[in-house]
Amino acid sequence: MAPAAATDEEKAKKAAEKARRKAEFEAKRAKEGNPPKKKQLSKAERRELQEKQRADKEAKKNPKPKADKPPPPPVERPTTILGHLTKATSSTPPADGVPASIVELGQKYAAGEFDGSNDRCRSLLDAVRTSIKDYAPPPDAAAARDLDVKLKSWASYLEKCREPTASTLAALKRLRLVASTLPPDISPSEAQAAVETCCDRFREERVELAVREIGRRGAQKIRDGDVVVAYGYADAVEALFSEAVGRNFEVVVVDSAPAFAGRRLLNALYAKRVRTTYVRLTAAAPEIERATLVVLGADAVFSNGSILARSGAFAVAALAQRRHVPVLVTCEAYKCHDRVRLDAADANELFEFPSSDDTPPLTHLTYDVTPASYVSAVATEHGLLPPSAVAALIRELAEKETA
Amino acid sequence: MTLPRPPPPARAASDEAWLDAADDIRRRRDLLVAGLRSGDVRSASQAALATCALLERVAAADDWRTAAVLLRRLRRVGGGVVRAAPGALSVGNVLRRALLVVREEYARNLRESTSIKDDAGLQRSLGDVLAARSAPDALADRDDRRDVELEALRDDVLDQLRDLADEIANAREAVAARAPGLVAPGAVVLTAGRSRSVAAFLRRAAPAEVVVVDEDGRAAAALARALPAAAVTRVTAAAAAAVAGRCRCAVLGCSAALADGGIIAQPGARLVAEACAARRKPVLALCALYKLAPLHHPGAAAARAAVAADMSLGAALPFGALPCDAGADPLAAPAPAVRHPRADAVPPDLVDLLVTNAGVHAPSYAPRLLAEMYAPEDHDLLRAEL
Numbered sequence: 001m002a003p004a005a006a007t008d009e010e011k012a013k014k015a016a017e018k019a020r021r022k023a024e025f026e027a028k029r030a031k032e033g034n035p036p037k038k039k040q041l042s043k044a045e046r047r048e049l050q051e052k053q054r055a056d057k058e059a060k061k062n063p064k065p066k067a068d069k070p071p072p073p074p075v076e077r078p079t080t081i082l083g084h085l086t087k088a089t090s091s092t093p094p095a096d097g098v099p100a101s102i103v104e105l106g107q108k109y110a111a112g113e114f115d116g117s118n119d120r121c122r123s124l125l126d127a128v129r130t131s132i133k134d135y136a137p138p139p140d141a142a143a144a145r146d147l148d149v150k151l152k153s154w155a156s157y158l159e160k161c162r163e164p165t166a167s168t169l170a171a172l173k174r175l176r177l178v179a180s181t182l183p184p185d186i187s188p189s190e191a192q193a194a195v196e197t198c199c200d201r202f203r204e205e206r207v208e209l210a211v212r213e214i215g216r217r218g219a220q221k222i223r224d225g226d227v228v229v230a231y232g233y234a235d236a237v238e239a240l241f242s243e244a245v246g247r248n249f250e251v252v253v254v255d256s257a258p259a260f261a262g263r264r265l266l267n268a269l270y271a272k273r274v275r276t277t278y279v280r281l282t283a284a285a286p287e288i289e290r291a292t293l294v295v296l297g298a299d300a301v302f303s304n305g306s307i308l309a310r311s312g313a314f315a316v317a318a319l320a321q322r323r324h325v326p327v328l329v330t331c332e333a334y335k336c337h338d339r340v341r342l343d344a345a346d347a348n349e350l351f352e353f354p355s356s357d358d359t360p361p362l363t364h365l366t367y368d369v370t371p372a373s374y375v376s377a378v379a380t381e382h383g384l385l386p387p388s389a390v391a392a393l394i395r396e397l398a399e400k401e402t403a
Numbered sequence: 404m405t406l407p408r409p410p411p412p413a414r415a416a417s418d419e420a421w422l423d424a425a426d427d428i429r430r431r432r433d434l435l436v437a438g439l440r441s442g443d444v445r446s447a448s449q450a451a452l453a454t455c456a457l458l459e460r461v462a463a464a465d466d467w468r469t470a471a472v473l474l475r476r477l478r479r480v481g482g483g484v485v486r487a488a489p490g491a492l493s494v495g496n497v498l499r500r501a502l503l504v505v506r507e508e509y510a511r512n513l514r515e516s517t518s519i520k521d522d523a524g525l526q527r528s529l530g531d532v533l534a535a536r537s538a539p540d541a542l543a544d545r546d547d548r549r550d551v552e553l554e555a556l557r558d559d560v561l562d563q564l565r566d567l568a569d570e571i572a573n574a575r576e577a578v579a580a581r582a583p584g585l586v587a588p589g590a591v592v593l594t595a596g597r598s599r600s601v602a603a604f605l606r607r608a609a610p611a612e613v614v615v616v617d618e619d620g621r622a623a624a625a626l627a628r629a630l631p632a633a634a635v636t637r638v639t640a641a642a643a644a645a646v647a648g649r650c651r652c653a654v655l656g657c658s659a660a661l662a663d664g665g666i667i668a669q670p671g672a673r674l675v676a677e678a679c680a681a682r683r684k685p686v687l688a689l690c691a692l693y694k695l696a697p698l699h700h701p702g703a704a705a706a707r708a709a710v711a712a713d714m715s716l717g718a719a720l721p722f723g724a725l726p727c728d729a730g731a732d733p734l735a736a737p738a739p740a741v742r743h744p745r746a747d748a749v750p751p752d753l754v755d756l757l758v759t760n761a762g763v764h765a766p767s768y769a770p771r772l773l774a775e776m777y778a779p780e781d782h783d784l785l786r787a788e789l
Contacts, residue, residue, distance in 0.1 A: 080612050080634050081591055081649040253739070256641040257618050260722055266739055276739040281640045282670040283744050285677070312641030315674050318681040344645035359620040360627055360635045365642040374681075 082363060085350040088112065093160040099131040102154045109162035112351065115261045117299045117335060118207055118235045121167035125199045128154070128175065132195045136188065143191040144182035151176050163349055166300035166308070166337040174202050177401070202334075210332035213381035215239025218295070218330060221384075224248045226292045229284070229320070232310045233261040234297020236330035236379070238268050245272050252291060256281040256312045258353065258364055281312050285319055294320040296370075298331040298378075302340045303394055305372030305387030307331075311344065311365045317374040326376040329387075333380045336394045344369040422479060425464065431457050432480055439488035446599070447658045448571060451493040451693045454484065455568040458501045462560050470509035470549040470556060477501055478784070485784050490708040492659040492667070492696040495784050497567070499777040500693070504563040506778060512553040570760070574691030575603050577760035582607035585687065585756075585763065590651040593679065595643070596669030597622035598656025600689040602629040604758075605654065612636060614650055616643045616671050640671050647678035652685045655749070659709060660690040662697050662773055664751035664766020667709050670744065676753035685755040688766075692759050697773045697782040700748045710746045 092110045095103045105127040114120045131154070137143040155172045158164065164172075178198040182191055218240035222228060226249040230237050241251060251269055253276055255262030262278070269276050279287050288294065294316060300308040307313065307329050317327050341347060349366035372387035382393060422429060435453050438444035444453060461480050467473050481498035488494065578600055586592060586608035594601050595616040602625060605613060612634040617623045623637035638646055647653070653675050657666035666672070666688045676686045700706040751766040764772065 080636050081614065081646060082636065257639050263722075270739065275737060277742060278739045279742045280670075282674055282747070283742055285673040285747065286744070287742070310641070311639075311645055312643075314644040314681065315641075315678055318644065318677045319674075322677065322680075343648055345649050348645065355620050358627060359624040360637040362618065362620065362637050362639060363642065364639045365645050368641070368645055 101130040106161035117167035210381040219243035314368040447493040579603040593650040595671040644678035664769040
């Protein structure tokens with residue numbers, strides 16, 4: 001490390017080394033077909049290049065129509081405000097390696113069966129339970145590992161049949177968590193049993209028990225003389241009214257095309273001798289004006305407190321807010337979802353019902369997004385919460401799940 | 404509870420005799436009532452035109468001499484229709500307009516006939532002096548009997564009634580002419596139900612797309628025929644709030660506008676207006692002046708009648724009977740009450756603009772329009788007759 005001490009001999013040696021390296025480098029470059037050009041450009045050539053670059057720049061600024069170049073293909077734009085939504089079709093994707101009960105469920109999904117997220121979840125758990133009975137792991141793979149892969153493939157098949165709901169996503173997440181944490185040396189029959197237990201427990205704890213608990217907690221809000229407006233059908237809403245039977249209240253069932261799911265609620269209430277009124281959504285305003293409470297079911301509650309529910313729910317909530325009628329949304333905690341949807345028209349299930357030639361087809365969207373400001377309280381099995389508290393609930397439940 | 408009616412004035416007997424003798428007018432009145440009740444005369448414009456023609460007949464008869472008699476006859480014939488079909492609000496509106504026409508023409512004719520005479524010949528009361536009213540006006544006002552016989556009155560009244568009929572017939576196009584400037588060409592417009600006013604308006608507005616809340620399909624088919632250049636999307640009532648956010652504005656037809664600026668429109672109009680309010684989208688109500696009634700909802704019985712008449716159960720329940728109707732034990736529970744009003748009352752705070760054939764107004768301007776069009780004593784047409 002003493003450059004001052006370097007002798008002339010060493011200097012010459014270094015220079016020779018440098019020359020050698022340079023020659024090597026030049027040879028390599030020539031071989032690669034990338035000759036050094038900068039130095040070889042004459043002044044005239046440089047000028048020529050500069051002129052060319054200037055001309056290019058000018059052409060870019062003022063593009064001239066080129067006759068020989070074909071115009072770019074027109075961009076496909078949605079022509080109508082709902083043109084970006086894909087229409088729900090009743091066809092199912094090819095099912096290879098998917099068990100029969102899952103295929104059957106997929107066909108039902110595609111046909112638009114099951115009204116409501118709880119029913120979607122129950123049917124999924126049933127189908128998984130049936131499929132797992134016939135499950136035999138491949139001889140070369142461990143059961144625990146294979147089970148998770150299978151569940152994933154079933155889920156993706158069902159997703160292609162119909163957009164998943166928050167409820168089915170939560171159930172599948174739970175199932176896959178259980179499958180992926182099984183001990184690697186577990187026997188197939190033990191793995192099956194573990195999945196079956198998971199299905200049963202999820203259904204009993206997260207769905208059925210939650211419905212009953214929401215009914216019990218929500219019913220405390222119904223007093224004698226109340227007129228309660230309910231829209232469509234929801235398990236928890238039915239449970240809530242069943243719990244309140246004996247008090248003197250009236251239920252206005254608001255219903256809408258095309259499913260008219262409110263008939264199910266109406267029948268249940270009729271059987272329990274609850275006084276009822278039945279109106280269509282277009283006639284809901286005068287009923288809401290005399291109401292003391294509005295109860296809505298939900299397909300999901302997002303982390304920002306907005307509600308994904310049966311389409312029409314937003315209009316009912318807006319009518320209620322104008323009249324200062326409180327809006328109670330029932331939502332089982334497993335449907336609380338950390339994804340957010342801003343607007344119902346951004347992403348939705350779109351159904352088209354064809355009609356005669358000169359009449360445009362009837363378009364229906366499955367879901368409505370109701371902003372949190374229209375909701376007085378969200379009734380979950382953990383209590384009645386303000387919509388702003390849903391984010392905290394989601395986080396606490398996620399922590400409990402992984403613990 | 405009904406108050407005992409005051410004994411009818413002596414001259415009512417002669418009116419009774421007149422209507423019994425006037426076969427043609429009685430027949431036309433009964434025809435209109437039957438049409439309104441059966442639904443053959445469905446739209447507000449049909450009802451208004453038919454009423455106008457009927458009242459023109461009454462005025463054209465040559466056996467009346469004074470305005471007082473004509474006013475009584477108009478009230479009698481028109482009031483009969485109003486009483487028989489209270490929900491058809493435009494009938495009452497046209498009657499009010501006709502009554503005002505007679506009063507104004509009487510006052511004008513009287514003024515013209517007396518203006519050649521000296522004012523000094525008329526006694527002016529202290530009240531008149533303080534109110535600074537001119538003498539002929541004071542005369543017309545004081546002379547409640549309106550029994551001065553004026554030669555030109557019949558022709559003048561008939562002229563005015565014909566103008567009124569023209570106004571009603573041309574109102575739809577006059578309202579539609581307001582479209583440019585309110586709705587930009589190429590916009591997306593939301594509407595509900597079937598309305599010829601809306602179709603005419605949108606033909607002028609030339610929107611790129613019309614989203615119509617219409618479950619039975621008739622409104623959408625009519626709009627698609629009227630607007631060949633626009634895309635027509637028919638949506639369910641449930642989807643109205645979801646699509647409202649993507650529209651520029653809502654355009655609603657109506658069968659009546661009320662004294663507070665609210666409207667009475669087809670079922671679903673309130674829902675669309677509420678969805679638009681939630682999405683901060685303006686709501687335009689197309690309302691020809693003959694639809695503007697000096698009534699409040701739900702205060703006035705006639706306004707309630709216009710809204711609350713239930714449609715048939717079949718229209719309410721497209722799926723047939725409710726399942727709990729079939730085979731249910733009738734003693735178990737009271738059957739569900741099914742309500743299906745044939746119209747929707749939209750309160751004024753959900754309406755941004757009233758587009759009339761006279762101009763574009765905020766709903767809060769409605770009382771002013773009413774004051775210009777009707778005399779306050781005609782607001783209640785079913786009052787004990789004068």
